[in-house]
Amino acid sequence: MIKVRGLSKSFGDFQALRDVNITVPKSSVYGIVGPNGSGKTTLIKHIVGILIPDRGSVTIGDIPVYDNPILKESIAYIPDDIYFFPQADLTEMINFYRQVYPSFNDERLQKLIPIFPLDHHSPLRRFSRGMKKHAAFMLALCIMPKVLVLDEPMDGLDPVARRKVWSLIFQDVSERHTTVFISSHNLRELEDVCDCVGIMHKGEVVLERNLDELQNNIFKLQLAFRQEVPDLSNLTVLSQNQVGSVVHLVVRGEKEQIISQAAQLDSMMIDVLPLSLEEIFIHELGGMDYGISSTNI
Amino acid sequence: MASAAPIFSRALFRKNLQRFWPIFTSYIFIVLLIGFNLTYNRRLAPELFTPLTPQLFMDRVYSLSGILALVVALFSIVAATAVFSYLFNNSAAGMMNSLPYTRRTMYFSNYLSGLFMVILPLLVFFLILTGIGIVHNCLDFTALLGWLFIFVSLSLLLFSLAVFMAMLTGNMIAHIAFYGIANIIIFGLLMVIDAFLSQYLYGFTSLFTHSNSYINALMNKLTPVIYTSELSGTYTQLNWWVWIAYLLFGMVLIGAALQMYNRRKMEKSGDIITISGLEPIFKYGVTICTSLTLGEIILHGFINPSSGLLVSWLVFILAGMLGYYVAEALLRKSFKVLDSYKGFVVYALIMSLVILSAWYDWYGYATRIPDVNQVEVVAFSSNYAYYHENILQADHGPVYFDNLPNLPESLALTYGTPISPEKDPQTNEYLYPAMANLTPEETRLLWSASRGVFSQANSKDQIVALHQYIIDNIDVVREKYRTTMFIDDNNRQYNITFDYRLKNGKIMTCRFPVYLATNAPEAWETQMLEQMASIAGCDEERQKMIAALDMSANQVNRIVLDSLVSNEALLENESDAITPRRYNEAIEIHSQDREELLTALTWDFRDMTNEQILNSPGKFIASMEISFERPQLPVNNKYRDAKGYWYDIGVYHTHTIKFLRDKGYIDEDIYQYALRNVAEKR
Numbered sequence: 001m002i003k004v005r006g007l008s009k010s011f012g013d014f015q016a017l018r019d020v021n022i023t024v025p026k027s028s029v030y031g032i033v034g035p036n037g038s039g040k041t042t043l044i045k046h047i048v049g050i051l052i053p054d055r056g057s058v059t060i061g062d063i064p065v066y067d068n069p070i071l072k073e074s075i076a077y078i079p080d081d082i083y084f085f086p087q088a089d090l091t092e093m094i095n096f097y098r099q100v101y102p103s104f105n106d107e108r109l110q111k112l113i114p115i116f117p118l119d120h121h122s123p124l125r126r127f128s129r130g131m132k133k134h135a136a137f138m139l140a141l142c143i144m145p146k147v148l149v150l151d152e153p154m155d156g157l158d159p160v161a162r163r164k165v166w167s168l169i170f171q172d173v174s175e176r177h178t179t180v181f182i183s184s185h186n187l188r189e190l191e192d193v194c195d196c197v198g199i200m201h202k203g204e205v206v207l208e209r210n211l212d213e214l215q216n217n218i219f220k221l222q223l224a225f226r227q228e229v230p231d232l233s234n235l236t237v238l239s240q241n242q243v244g245s246v247v248h249l250v251v252r253g254e255k256e257q258i259i260s261q262a263a264q265l266d267s268m269m270i271d272v273l274p275l276s277l278e279e280i281f282i283h284e285l286g287g288m289d290y291g292i293s294s295t296n297i
Numbered sequence: 298m299a300s301a302a303p304i305f306s307r308a309l310f311r312k313n314l315q316r317f318w319p320i321f322t323s324y325i326f327i328v329l330l331i332g333f334n335l336t337y338n339r340r341l342a343p344e345l346f347t348p349l350t351p352q353l354f355m356d357r358v359y360s361l362s363g364i365l366a367l368v369v370a371l372f373s374i375v376a377a378t379a380v381f382s383y384l385f386n387n388s389a390a391g392m393m394n395s396l397p398y399t400r401r402t403m404y405f406s407n408y409l410s411g412l413f414m415v416i417l418p419l420l421v422f423f424l425i426l427t428g429i430g431i432v433h434n435c436l437d438f439t440a441l442l443g444w445l446f447i448f449v450s451l452s453l454l455l456f457s458l459a460v461f462m463a464m465l466t467g468n469m470i471a472h473i474a475f476y477g478i479a480n481i482i483i484f485g486l487l488m489v490i491d492a493f494l495s496q497y498l499y500g501f502t503s504l505f506t507h508s509n510s511y512i513n514a515l516m517n518k519l520t521p522v523i524y525t526s527e528l529s530g531t532y533t534q535l536n537w538w539v540w541i542a543y544l545l546f547g548m549v550l551i552g553a554a555l556q557m558y559n560r561r562k563m564e565k566s567g568d569i570i571t572i573s574g575l576e577p578i579f580k581y582g583v584t585i586c587t588s589l590t591l592g593e594i595i596l597h598g599f600i601n602p603s604s605g606l607l608v609s610w611l612v613f614i615l616a617g618m619l620g621y622y623v624a625e626a627l628l629r630k631s632f633k634v635l636d637s638y639k640g641f642v643v644y645a646l647i648m649s650l651v652i653l654s655a656w657y658d659w660y661g662y663a664t665r666i667p668d669v670n671q672v673e674v675v676a677f678s679s680n681y682a683y684y685h686e687n688i689l690q691a692d693h694g695p696v697y698f699d700n701l702p703n704l705p706e707s708l709a710l711t712y713g714t715p716i717s718p719e720k721d722p723q724t725n726e727y728l729y730p731a732m733a734n735l736t737p738e739e740t741r742l743l744w745s746a747s748r749g750v751f752s753q754a755n756s757k758d759q760i761v762a763l764h765q766y767i768i769d770n771i772d773v774v775r776e777k778y779r780t781t782m783f784i785d786d787n788n789r790q791y792n793i794t795f796d797y798r799l800k801n802g803k804i805m806t807c808r809f810p811v812y813l814a815t816n817a818p819e820a821w822e823t824q825m826l827e828q829m830a831s832i833a834g835c836d837e838e839r840q841k842m843i844a845a846l847d848m849s850a851n852q853v854n855r856i857v858l859d860s861l862v863s864n865e866a867l868l869e870n871e872s873d874a875i876t877p878r879r880y881n882e883a884i885e886i887h888s889q890d891r892e893e894l895l896t897a898l899t900w901d902f903r904d905m906t907n908e909q910i911l912n913s914p915g916k917f918i919a920s921m922e923i924s925f926e927r928p929q930l931p932v933n934n935k936y937r938d939a940k941g942y943w944y945d946i947g948v949y950h951t952h953t954i955k956f957l958r959d960k961g962y963i964d965e966d967i968y969q970y971a972l973r974n975v976a977e978k979r
Contacts, residue, residue, distance in 0.1 A: 099308035
């Protein structure tokens with residue numbers, strides 16, 4: 001289990017992380033989402049032991065990660081901007097990882113080679129962004145990680161490759177109980193794969209939930225009124241939009257509770273629909289200067 | 298838990314060697330090339346075909362010290378930049394620090410791989426030299442091991458310094474620049490401080506004079522590349538403590554760099570300074586260095602350095618402002634830095650205070666004067682005519698007196714007699730005692746024979762009186778010097794220098810560059826000229842001049858007039874008389890005329906007025922070389938055989954010039970020119 005407690009980090013005058021607390025259950029897929037500059041990558045760099053926290057702690061299985069080689073042997077990290085040694089080809093990088101990670105698994109490597117058909121003798125610097133991601137996944141999976149930390153992992157991958165990668169990740173999660181911590185802008189994708197989600201905004205984790213719990217706590221509510229819209233204060237309304245006699249609301253709360261409260265409003269129609277993760281993300285951050293509105297130039 | 302982790306990773310070490318093999322292979326190639334030139338290149342080392350002796354072999358090995366020190370310095374920074382290059386790139390820093398290593402392991406693995414790259418070529422070179430020594434039967438293995446120790450110490454120090462600098466910065470260019478600056482920081486600082494004080498502190502005598510030789514020595518030791526490059530001449534007298542100190546300091550740097558690496562914030566990759574606490578030091582360091590260095594360059598290159606307080610102050614402040622904002626822009630990575638003016642204002646105020654304090658001499662630097670009773674001997678000069686500093690401290694270091702025509706016989710006997718009656722087999726020359734660390738008696742004897750060095754009480758009184766007079770009139774003397782921008786016909790520059798050796802052995806140097814009017818001088822100028830003349834022509838000085846001619850004509854082998862001013866130059870323009878338009882050929886004095894010439898010269902030194910002696914160097918006519926023997930000395934004495942000594946002949950050598958005219962050695966117009974000059978001065 002990954003635990004981040006009271007983590008704060010400043011870069012000069014800029015507060016990148018502010019008292020961050022998250023808990024990632026073992027064998028889960030945890031997605032961290034947030035707008036650009038919200039602190040996701042900084043958080044990830046603390047989780048893999050690259051950065052020194054100003055305050056707070058990052059532990060995996062209650063053991064601090066920073067400067068802990070034994071723990072880091074079980075962590076695989078794929079950053080957004082992948083770095084390989086400038087002159088190296090894939091064979092050299094494989095050899096390097098084989099020497100560095102005692103758990104490097106050659107049997108798995110042989111299985112992955114046909115899945116990621118790459119030229120092993122071309123310099124990696126000549127690879128496209130997507131090919132570099134392939135190589136990084138191959139290396140990361142070969143070290144048999146207990147924790148897989150991925151920063152925008154699917155950027156640059158084509159849909160087929162994405163499916164292959166997710167399939168391999170799920171296999172590790174199900175068979176080896178790998179814990180996956182992932183940051184992504186692709187909320188649709190996270191929605192399909194994550195067990196838990198944390199939302200970051202301006203260096204803070206503003207919301208952390210199990211995805212089911214999250215999706216069961218916020219709904220789209222459609223009501224229709226013959227006359228004026230009555231007082232809606234008995235509902236926790238996050239946004240409101242009216243088209244003719246139909247009112248579209250995004251409401252926080254349990255589904256049954258929302259239905260019973262809506263029933264008291266003398267509405268001609270009550271329709272409760274689930275929100276996508278993307279919609280939840282937008283509405284959760286709506287009150288934090290991050291609301292989505294129609295943007296025209 | 299971290300401390301239990303291994304401090305070294307073979308994987309990282311091997312990876313570095315795989316990645317950066319061109320560095321150490323090119324280093325090996327270069328030292329092999331140097332070694333080849335040293336031993337087998339006939340064109341560069343023709344003396345190879347003389348049999349190699351152990352000493353000759355080590356001479357050759359150490360003769361490479363200059364180039365090798367530079368090569369070590371260069372490859373130290375190249376290797377350090379390579380193995381720690383990931384620190385200068387955010388992605389690379391992230392990848393490397395996510396690997397399952399402690400920072401200590403990362404540091405030592407990279408450090409040791411870099412050190413290996415700079416030490417391996419030296420070991421290869423050492424083995425090759427050993428092989429050459431064995432093949433040519435000239436191996437002094439102990440001396441060669443000493444050589445290896447020296448260069449390993451230097452490599453460890455410079456590589457550790459380069460690594461330490463890598464910890465200070467997250468920018469590769471800054472890393473290389475910091476390393477370069479660190480290597481010459483002491484030398485550079487002393488240079489700019491020296492130039493700054495020369496600019497503002499009237500009478501400042503430079504930090505690099507002989508009396509400050511400890512500063513020079515310290516500066517060399519604190520600049521290891523320079524210190525090592527000077528080994529070629531001094532390796533037989535090695536100061537091993539210096540090399541041990543280099544080694545130890547290198548180890549201290551290893552520890553300091555490790556501490557910095559452990560605390561390094563990896564997000565600082567790309568920043569000029571990675572440690573926040575050092576940012577002010579960087580900022581104000583750049584400000585001061587730019588102020589002093591650029592200020593001096595602008596003043597000397599584009600503006601007259603004597604342009605006064607206001608202009609020079611403005612130049613230094615503006616140069617400092619440029620440095621301040623450049624440093625601020627580098628730190629912030631932005632050109633929007635004008636709002637940070639407060640720090641510069643503070644700097645400008647402090648700098649202005651320092652400039653004012655030096656300009657107005659709040660320290661009393663120019664008004665120092667010793668008690669005459671404490672002066673053992675004093676060297677006085679008004680025109681840099683003589684170089685006295687070594688002579689004043691002849692009992693504490695090397696000195697040179699082969700050019701003294703009046704060399705006392707006891708000194709000639711002691712230092713001119715070979716150490717051994719046999720010649721040195723390697724050089725086929727006699728070996729003589731080193732002219733250094735003379736006894737107190739010998740030192741006093743040397744003083745008594747050296748022109749410009751005064752040890753008699755009367756002379757010392759006169760010199761201290763002149764010094765006191767200058768101090769009493771320091772404001773007017775200094776003001777005239779600072780306001781006279783160019784030497785013109787109405788002013789003549791004198792560089793009045795007092796080098797006191799006090800009875801406690803200390804040297805005190807006071808220098809007064811002055812301009813004195815040649816036409817219508819003021820009272821203080823007249824007074825100063827009279828006092829300077831009375832010193833130049835005092836009995837002690839005249840005795841030395843005459844003693845330099847105390848020889849019989851039989852001892853003289855040859856007298857030659859050389860560099861004689863040409864007739865054309867004299868006729869065209871009198872001021873051209875000191876330009877190098879000379880007779881093309883030297884004029885030899887016939888043997889039958891030698892005695893008469895010596896007599897004429899002696900009478901000149903007797904008859905010249907004090908003022909004429911003072912002004913004689915400015916009225917040059919010719920150089921005269923007199924070669925004479927000292928037959929009273931033993932056969933093998935190096936001073937026995939004829940040696941040539943040079944005497945300047947000026948217009949005031951009236952007896953000599955008349956004699957030369959009468960005998961037909963020089964033309965009438967030169968004689969007339971001399972007469973005219975003498976008459977004018979009267």
